[in-house]
Amino acid sequence: MNVIISNYPEDLTFPQEIIDNVTTAAETVGKLYGVENGEVSVTLTNNEYIHQLNKQYRGIDRPTDVLSFALNESEEPEIEDGPDVNVLGDLIISVERAQEQAADYGHSVRREVAFLTVHGMLHLLGYDHMEEADRLEMEAEQRFVMEKLGIPRE
Numbered sequence: 001m002n003v004i005i006s007n008y009p010e011d012l013t014f015p016q017e018i019i020d021n022v023t024t025a026a027e028t029v030g031k032l033y034g035v036e037n038g039e040v041s042v043t044l045t046n047n048e049y050i051h052q053l054n055k056q057y058r059g060i061d062r063p064t065d066v067l068s069f070a071l072n073e074s075e076e077p078e079i080e081d082g083p084d085v086n087v088l089g090d091l092i093i094s095v096e097r098a099q100e101q102a103a104d105y106g107h108s109v110r111r112e113v114a115f116l117t118v119h120g121m122l123h124l125l126g127y128d129h130m131e132e133a134d135r136l137e138m139e140a141e142q143r144f145v146m147e148k149l150g151i152p153r154e
Helices: 016-032 047-058 095-105 109-124 132-148
Strands: 002-007 038-045 066-070 086-094
Touching (some): 016 132, 047 066, 047 095
16 A cells, blocks of 8 residues: 655644554555555645635535545546556545544544544545444444554544
8 A cells, every 4th residue: 555645734744653653544454455556645734724625525614534535436447557556545634633532532642543544544445424324334344444453442
């Protein structure tokens, strides 16, 4: 799994532990779900920027924790002799919101950032939580991956 991490705005910086945490979580999802040849772009940001994106793309006028933009939502023709990389899409994670939620839920920022990465990756793989049955399935998958990461619910 190729995990490309950037930050926006560019003047934001994040501790290496957060970057490593996101990378490990995304790579683990790739291994567990058979997309080791996958690629995901992850942007780490703040509440202000994710608020703008949430309003623009979802019509929701508030910050959120993670946004997923999947590139594999429909059947695409296979490109002959193309690169052997499955570009899954983009994740936008508000580290600021993750820190707030970790405090609210009484667990570590490490756990929250890993959870948001797993949640976003599962969306890129087609999981959703709009219907009750889908929500239950996605929650089970999230627990499975978090346990494989060694970060079960605290």
